[in-house]
Amino acid sequence: MSFLTSKREITRFRVLVEVAENQPAVSQAEIAEAIGLTPQAVSEHISNLSEEGLVDKRGRGRYSITKEGADIVLSRAEELEEFVEHVTDEVVGRVFVDTAVAEGEVREGDEVSLRMHDGLLHAAPVDEAEPPKARAVTEAAEGEDVGVAEFDGIIGFEPGEVTVVRVPSVEEGGGRSVDPEALTEVVEEPVYGVGTEAVVALRSADTDHRRYGVAEAVVEASRNGVSSTVVAVEGRVGSLTDKLGAEGIEYEILDAEA
Structure with a gap:
């Protein structure tokens, strides 16, 4: 006993x-x-x-x-x-319900195969799914959200990496000193800007970016298998990489080309 x-x-x-x-x-x-x-x-x-x-x-x-x-x-x-x-x-695993994107029409009760793609869980209806798999608890058309439970197996994916592009401070030339074309070549979406100098450089390169909650966003993205680029002014790189290191997120630092 x-x-x-x-x-x-x-x-x-x-x-x-x-x-x-x-x-x-x-x-x-x-x-x-x-x-x-x-x-x-x-x-x-x-x-x-x-x-x-x-x-x-x-x-x-x-x-x-x-x-x-x-x-x-x-x-x-x-x-x-x-x-x-x-x-x-x-x-x-049997009572917890997660949400996935349906890859095809899914009926309630269907067995579905699972995979991570673009940071989201996806569920594909198949007759005999191999792990990782689950059972649909709602119905959905292709592209809609579907509830899944009764998980079997581990959903394997590689954590995303973070590329940090360092921009000089305004005293050292700032965003205006960065080559827009060179910056465009090294950044991959999603892109984040930290500091005014970084935002100026990204605008000069006509690159869409986000500015707020950067550390939290890139950590969550990495945990869901999505890699990110952060363009940051030199004085704020240290606090960002400290956060990434504490969370076990791999990162690479590059210097923006003048």
Whole structure:
């Protein structure tokens, strides 16, 4: 029987984890506060765990977990991991509804194959879909949005990359010093401009671009497999690349040609 069916066993597991994480100097009051019990209840659990050889008392307020106790923690952590995997893959995957673009007419209940394209999930109706696949929970004509659930398999795609084109500050020539034709050759949509100098350069190159929420936009685009170009004034490149690095987004920095 799983320890998850017993409130007492769950509490004992949490006490063991608190001891293991904070040993050797951990008080019963600290454990009680961490897991929402009274100190008296924790004291009782500690005494029982000590008698069973799972916790070693080392004086007042000093406890450590034994090898046997560590084995219990490990086995129950593995059981928790299996339970979470079951919930994520088999439970949530069946009730969670995502939205895709229909590639052809889709009827409710149809099995569909899935793919990422242009940053959007697409669903194609097929008789015998291979993973990644799902089941349509709404109907849709080609090009319309369709609800899909009961996912099977992993939708594989490469995260988008970010190209950062650095424009000199106004003191160093600014946007007017950038060669419009050269800039056009290195930028690919979607394009973003950061700083007035960058916007001036993009306007000179007659390039459509967006100016606001740039860091958030390129991070979200990358996570959906879409690469972006950011034309940024030199003084604002660092904060942008710091954000990209923190989010694990790959990027390349180029200097705009004069």
